[in-house]
Amino acid sequence: MTTHTSDSDDGSAAEEIDRLTTSYWEFLLAREPSLQTRRGLPVESLPGMSATEADERAGFATGVLDRLRTLKPADLTGPAADTAGFLEALAEQEAQAGRFHWLTPTATPYQLFRLQQYGDMVFRPFLFETGADADRYASLVRDLARCVATIGDKAAGQAARGFFVPAPALPGVRTTITRLRASAARYVGADAERLTRLDTASRGRVRDGVERLVATELEPAFDRLLAVMSDPDYLRRAPQDVGWAHYTDGEEAYRAFVRTYTSGDTPPERLHELGREHCHELTERMRDARSALGFTGKEAEFNERLATEPRLYVATPEEVEARYRGHLDRLTPLLPRWFAILPRAPYGVARLDPALEASMTFGYYDPPTAAQPVGCYRYNASDLAHRSLLGAAALIYHELAPGHHFHLARQSENTTLPDLRRELATFSGFEEGWAEYAAGLGWEMGLYDDPWDAYGRLAHERFTAQRLVVDTGLNLGTMTMEQARTFMRAHAAAESDGQIATELLRYATDLPGQALTYRAGYAEFTELRTACERRAGAGFDVRAFHEAVLAGGALPFPALSRRVARELR
CATH class of the missing domain: 1.20.58 (Methane Monooxygenase Hydroxylase; Chain G, domain 1)
Known part of the structure; x- marks a missing residue:
């Protein structure tokens, strides 16, 4: 630690939280090239993956946790309470990363x-x-x-x-x-x-x-x-065999990975059950959606139709972009009814560098910076003859607006937040959960009234729900690879056997727990909103709810729940 104060110091707990936050920011800024480039600073060095470096970071984080415990963060109020919750979760993640250094994959x-x-x-x-x-x-x-x-x-x-x-x-x-x-x-x-x-x-x-x-x-x-x-x-x-349960102390490590990625306290066993429940519900809804499209056969037969349905495919990158822009054009006039404050930074779409397209399934969201002030979804326009646009509406609402752009642009524009909270996107459960919740708002907004868009959204939701089942099943050792493959094939509408194999290896050998963030985070946001609606009754204001969530930037879910309850009381 570079800044420690004794218990006899006159500064208040909130002031000490500010000092700890500044100290943590300076520590990370000196070591993270991504933070340096976002700030326009020259990169002087690149970090490695040595045990010494992991121990240094874990040691710093442990010092932060020790100091936080003396400050009784549960007694804090207002923004200081949010920052304390952020700091505590961030430091716990770093300390756990050091503890499980040798059980964390690196060469994958x-x-x-x-x-x-x-x-x-x-x-x-x-x-x-x-x-x-x-x-x-x-x-x-x-x-x-x-x-x-x-x-x-x-x-x-x-x-x-x-x-x-x-x-x-x-x-x-x-x-x-x-x-x-x-x-x-x-x-x-x-x-x-x-x-x-x-x-x-x-x-x-x-x-x-x-x-x-x-x-x-x-x-x-x-x-x-x-x-x-x-x-x-x-x-x-x-x-x-794959999965962390097969390693000594692997199950304990996996549970730590799950807590880190989901930013919440739901154990993996419950996430597994939740995934099965959601998959069952979504399968029923997809059956109804197929009926609305005039199809009464089995889902496997419908999947064959999806591969050849003309309206789901285009011939040029310009047509891909036009499809995304069309969905955004429908969204734009509705936004003021759902959000009290919109990001100042504009947003748009552009093609991904063709050199990267072969290695990326879809594309990625590129947040606005000083050098590039437009938030941009960079879409993949390769192999268009086989690239279905069934989920284009759900994808662009997740990746851009009101998904990642509304979270990350608002966060970076909020000068009342300390640098650490403005610049870090460290809680994946919040980040991906918000984007999934935001895409789900399309149901309420009427953006999935086209039955093809509706089916695409449901298929996307079920894909993220099945991840709760197979990620936890493989890593807790309750599912074999073949059982996971069978379950995923039954709950993935258009993925090939090759894509399924790659996904399963990602869950069980490369990024254990990360795939949970989408549906687990979505569930946290929907449960939080439901609780707010129950308390407020007819007085519930969805714009106020969204502002309470977004104005504080990314937070772990326990801290977010406390913030929303405080802001909406």
């Missing part, structure tokens, strides 16, 4: 994606102005190599402790590492056009230095990581 496709992000975030936008920039760039390339090396060290350390990536996931792991090796070698390369503002000596130093670092440090680090994951002994000992 989604976990390794950060290495690709460094290309987009740090290396490609890097500006060469002076010789000092040339030296800083070389230092960053060396840091990238060190980061990859720490991933290799962790993978080897995990194997020494009996933790192996399951055999079914290893081919995808090795393919990902091989592709990242080639990609990193390309994106750190500084072409001549980017170096024109440097003097001749500095240009040569950058070119020669980067080439040498790639050959002597970066590529060897990838090669060693690949060697760890390809070692004959590793392959022999890698389990065929």
Whole structure:
């Protein structure tokens, strides 16, 4: 900790919460390239995945928790109570991450994606102005190599402790590492056009230095990581079974992952039951929706029709964009009836970089920044002959408005929030849960009155609901891979066997617990609203409810419940 105060200090608990928050922000800002780039600051170093770094972060978080306990955060009121709840949950997440460092996957496709992000975030936008920039760039390339090396060290350390990536996931792991090796070698390369503002000596130093670092440090680090994951002994000992229950202390780790990702206290057993209940209800609603479309056969037969239904496919990226914009045009005039304050930042849609489309199922939301002030959903327009737009309405309402954009833009625009709460999107249950709740508002707004859009929304809801079943079932050891595959195939309307296989490996070998955030968060928001409606009766104001939720930014659900009760009393 960099700022500690004794119990004898005269400052109030709220003032101490402010100091702790500032201290935590400074700690993270010094270590997180994503926060530095959002603030327009130069990136000086890249973090690694070493146990030492994990212990440092966990130790800092434990210090925050110790100090919070002396302040009795339950006695705080107003914004200080929200910040205390935020701090406590954030620090608990970091402390748990340190505790389960050796049980957290690292050398798996989604976990390794950060290495690709460094290309987009740090290396490609890097500006060469002076010789000092040339030296800083070389230092960053060396840091990238060190980061990859720490991933290799962790993978080897995990194997020494009996933790192996399951055999079914290893081919995808090795393919990902091989592709990242080639990609990193390309994106750190500084072409001549980017170096024109440097003097001749500095240009040569950058070119020669980067080439040498790639050959002597970066590529060897990838090669060693690949060697760890390809070692004959590793392959022999890698389990065929997937899921965290198969590891020593794995169930305890999984329960911690679930708490972190869902930002709530619902145990995984209850989430499993909830998923089954929701899947049953949604299956019934989908049957009714098929009847509204004039179809009376079995769902499997209807799925065959979905693959060839002309209105669900378009031929050009421009038509994809027009479909999304059409859904947004229907939404826009309705927004003032549901939201008291709208984000100041505009929003729109644009095609994803075609080079990234093959590796992303859909696309992603890109929040507004000082350099790019428009929040944008970057959509995937590849393979349009096989890319159904059945769920286009539900997708754009989730990804853009009133989903992610309304949360993240409002949060970043709220200057009354401390920097830590404005800049971090650390509670996935809130983030994805709000986006799912916001897309669900389309039912009340009449945005799914077209039966095809309605069916697409229901199919999307059921897809997120089945994740509650299979993620928990696989990781608690109550479902085999074959049972999970059968359940998912029965509750995923249009996914291929290949997509299902990839999804299941994601849940049980790569991001355990993350897939729960969508439906679990949705359930938290709907339950919170239901409780508010019950208390207010005929006086319930949906605009006030939404403002109570969004004005405080992302919070863990226990803190959010306390905030909403306070704001709406």
